[in-house]
Amino acid sequence: MNRSDAERLLAAAEALYYARGINGVGIDEVRSAAGVSLKRLYQLYPSKEHLVAAYLDARDQRWRGRLADHVAHSGGSPRDQLLAVFDWLGLWFAEPDFRGCAFINAFGEVGGSAPLVLAAVRRHKELFRDYLIGLARGLDGPDPVGVAEQLLLLAEGAMTAAAVLPEPRAAQQARRAAAALLAAAA
Amino acid sequence: MNRSDAERLLAAAEALYYARGINGVGIDEVRSAAGVSLKRLYQLYPSKEHLVAAYLDARDQRWRGRLADHVAHSGGSPRDQLLAVFDWLGLWFAEPDFRGCAFINAFGEVGGSAPLVLAAVRRHKELFRDYLIGLARGLDGPDPVGVAEQLLLLAEGAMTAAAVLPEPRAAQQARRAAAALLAAAA
DNA sequence: TAGCGTAGAGAACGTACGTTCTCGGCGGGG
DNA sequence: CCCCGCCGAGAACGTACGTTCTCTACGCTA
Numbered sequence: 136m137n138r139s140d141a142e143r144l145l146a147a148a149e150a151l152y153y154a155r156g157i158n159g160v161g162i163d164e165v166r167s168a169a170g171v172s173l174k175r176l177y178q179l180y181p182s183k184e185h186l187v188a189a190y191l192d193a194r195d196q197r198w199r200g201r202l203a204d205h206v207a208h209s210g211g212s213p214r215d216q217l218l219a220v221f222d223w224l225g226l227w228f229a230e231p232d233f234r235g236c237a238f239i240n241a242f243g244e245v246g247g248s249a250p251l252v253l254a255a256v257r258r259h260k261e262l263f264r265d266y267l268i269g270l271a272r273g274l275d276g277p278d279p280v281g282v283a284e285q286l287l288l289l290a291e292g293a294m295t296a297a298a299v300l301p302e303p304r305a306a307q308q309a310r311r312a313a314a315a316l317l318a319a320a321a
Numbered sequence: 322m323n324r325s326d327a328e329r330l331l332a333a334a335e336a337l338y339y340a341r342g343i344n345g346v347g348i349d350e351v352r353s354a355a356g357v358s359l360k361r362l363y364q365l366y367p368s369k370e371h372l373v374a375a376y377l378d379a380r381d382q383r384w385r386g387r388l389a390d391h392v393a394h395s396g397g398s399p400r401d402q403l404l405a406v407f408d409w410l411g412l413w414f415a416e417p418d419f420r421g422c423a424f425i426n427a428f429g430e431v432g433g434s435a436p437l438v439l440a441a442v443r444r445h446k447e448l449f450r451d452y453l454i455g456l457a458r459g460l461d462g463p464d465p466v467g468v469a470e471q472l473l474l475l476a477e478g479a480m481t482a483a484a485v486l487p488e489p490r491a492a493q494q495a496r497r498a499a500a501a502l503l504a505a506a507a
Numbered sequence: 508t509a510g511c512g513t514a515g516a517g518a519a520c521g522t523a524c525g526t527t528c529t530c531g532g533c534g535g536g537g
Numbered sequence: 538c539c540c541c542g543c544c545g546a547g548a549a550c551g552t553a554c555g556t557t558c559t560c561t562a563c564g565c566t567a
Binding site for chain 1: 340341342344345420421424425426427428429430431432433434442443446447467470471473474475476477478479480481482484485486487490491494495497498501502504505506
């Protein structure tokens with residue numbers, strides 16, 4: 136069955152923007168990759184900023200879905216699930232087309248001058264944070280929000296380290312740090 | 322006394338590029354802010370990418386210098402010095418013109434297609450890492466490199482969190498996590 | 508003082524891109 | 538069968554910008 140114009144646009148936008156950056160890909164390239172007319176594109180997204188924000192929202196859903204799937208299927212205690220987050224990060228970092236966190240990249244690229252994009256980045260980071268808080272609540276420790284926020288910092292740091300530095304040691308190092316923090320919080 | 326053309330260019334480049342992004346500022350604006358002719362600029366830096374890489378190197382030196390100053394003047398044990406790193410991050414995040422880590426931003430903006438910029442970003446992160454390793458060696462723990470790398474992840478995570486999210490809680494949270502990691506590593 | 512190299516100011520060029528406009532064809536309703 | 542509105546294709550427009558070229562004026566040397 137045929138996906139809708141919007142779906143094809145978002146799929147093309149995700150592939151192109153993530154691989155080559157937002158400023159590195161023109162509207163017309165997304166349009167032609169999706170097989171959608173320019174007129175239709177501007178009907179759906181009245182400016183590039185709208186398209187980019189929609190791409191980020193779509194990627195947010197896919198990304199958190201993949202993470203949650205991995206964590207859920209890894210079973211185990213809340214502690215094991217929180218550690219499984221870092222295992223999944225390691226798998227993600229090792230993918231051949233990994234290019235860092237799309238949201239951090241987007242923030243660096245246009246965050247200062249694109250309110251819709253900034254809002255999408257914030258949404259994503261807050262949803263990721265909320266997800267970690269939800270897992271941490273299962274720990275029955277005294278401060279699940281604090282633990283989750285500390286693990287969030289580790290995860291974000293691992294993403295940027297993995298993006299910038301060639302060696303993919305970041306996820307393992309983050310996992311070890313997470314285990315130590317979880318032990319300390321018990 | 323008059324600073325050299327190169328110094329004025331780098332100062333102007335740092336102010337403009339950090340505030341508004343690399344793609345958001347044209348060569349001519351840097352040139353005119355520095356009061357240097359276009360010809361002279363191209364003598365010193367044969368392309369924008371060279372100028373940007375030089376700006377990043379200059380910022381790297383200033384940034385690490387400020388950090389090292391704060392840490393050195395805060396005295397204390399190696400452990401206290403490592404924690405002072407996060408205190409300084411908190412001060413930095415609170416500055417009114419704070420806009421995240423210039424290097425992470427630059428990576429997101431042009432990292433994929435500007436080898437000189439990518440190299441400058443890597444250099445900076447490695448020098449920061451080496452600085453933390455130097456401090457961690459004073460701990461006499463079993464694995465100073467591992468500890469330093471875990472603290473590096475926390476610091477990077479705090480930088481991105483502070484940049485993206487409005488509330489500046491990141492530095493304190495990172496400091497608490499760092500204290501827990503240091504306690505666990507002893 | 509005459510000539511020359513150099514440097515600055517800024518025009519010019521090529522390109523890329525976001526956005527809008529125009530044209531031509533196709534389909535559906537009378 | 539004819540007309541009308543819509544849609545896709547792509548030309549066009551305005552702008553921004555990296556880079557190069559041109560012209561002019563100044564200062565140094567013989």
